[in-house]
Amino acid sequence: MTESLAVSAHQLTKTYGSGENVVFALRDVSLSIPSGRFVAIMGPSGSGKSTLMHCLAGLDNPSSGEVYIEGQNITAMQDQQLTELRRRRVGFVFQAFNLVATLNARQNIELPFLLDGKKPDASRIASITTMLGLQERLSHKPHELSGGQQQRVAIARALATDPAVLFADEPTGNLDTNSGRSVLGFLRTCADEGQTIIMVTHDPAAATYADEVLVMRDGSLVDTITSPTVQSVTGALTEVGV
Template identity: 60%
Template sequence: MTSSTTSTDLPGAIPGFPAPCGAVSARAVSKSYGRGETAVHALRDVSLDFEPERFTAIMGPSGSGKSTLMHCLAGLDSIDAGRLWIGDTEITGLPDAALTRLRRDRVGFVFQAFNLVPTLTAEQNITLPVALAGGTVDTAWLQRISSSLGLDDRLSHRPHELSGGQQQRVAVARALLTRPDVIFGDEPTGNLDSVTGGEVLSLLRRSCSEMGQSIIMVTHDPVAASYADRVVLMKDGALVGELEQSTPETILGALAALGA
């Protein structure tokens, strides 16, 4: 997954690995749950970089560690060994308050559940993180996002007045508003039908090409993963391969080879 070149003279490098060079980087990351014979090794010595302005999908069989990896990369879960960076900021061992600020300012999230506040309008849901942080909304950027996502005529509507696809578009807009270093998607189309899911995935794809966004998505769906530039494959907590510019058929073949 990473170059074999060693660059221990660079900031952040560790012996045997190149320095971090992505929107998100991991070096020799391991994570276990439990102890002794009952321990579950969720991540085993994982090292990789997620390039800026690219859409990456993480896939693998159930229990492969893909969700654990995403949670650790996003600073939502701790690791037992290794180092992690978001951009040029190392998050390994970062104090809770600093980690919370970093996630608020530099990370966006899109989940399977839309996680919208039912009493707020679409616009209020989009701007909620900025409001909670006491910041000022960039109205020009909000307008661009809303127009790009086709939400201009839905901003005054509350969630129950929106379709599932529109609600997920609001969630995507909320994630984009702060211009984060990276957006993490956890099965973002899992609650959508295939047509609506395709529309949301196309919007995520466009956010990379048109807005310079970096996206890391965990999914079990080969069709969803085919929208990504790159598919990272995992099994038993380890990285076992990757695909570039793949199709649902090539992804299915790769997963079948893993026993998924």
């Protein structure tokens, strides 16, 4: 594996059931994502986009095939080794924010370090929270923050450990239009500064913040859109039945 690849997959297949009842969530998917690339994954419901992201992130195991993060074969790792890699080299942002309600924003951002038994990187956290405009909100608990602010805290937490790749699953799904654009703008800025991002979204407008869009149908990658526009993305999704 070349070091310039943040994530790659080789002939990923994911099935459920067996025999006549087998269901293919992924069918022989291969891809390579260079470091610093912002990639969106799109497709109709049931196309396999979330399954693909979960396998790439080490949250789910493929039935066959291999996934590499920074050249390391994560599909060959033992559970403890995989847990440590996810904690140190992978960031996650979800639609539901997944903040700890009893912790304030700063404590939520520092949580990955505490779980790993390490001292928080104060200078990196200060830089990220400044970029995200969170300096005045760090002492607030999640219920005292707007949805957009909560998602920015989740992004700061995901970026705090300087991950090789940030996975974002419908990160603007619970946000209003303005908050969503703000969050996507921050992700775009991160990508411009070298952060690899893989985002699952159903929103063509959100996909335009990415460098390229991977389109899925029936568990397979069927199209790649570079320099996406709303029109090009909408047209590709129409082709796959969205």
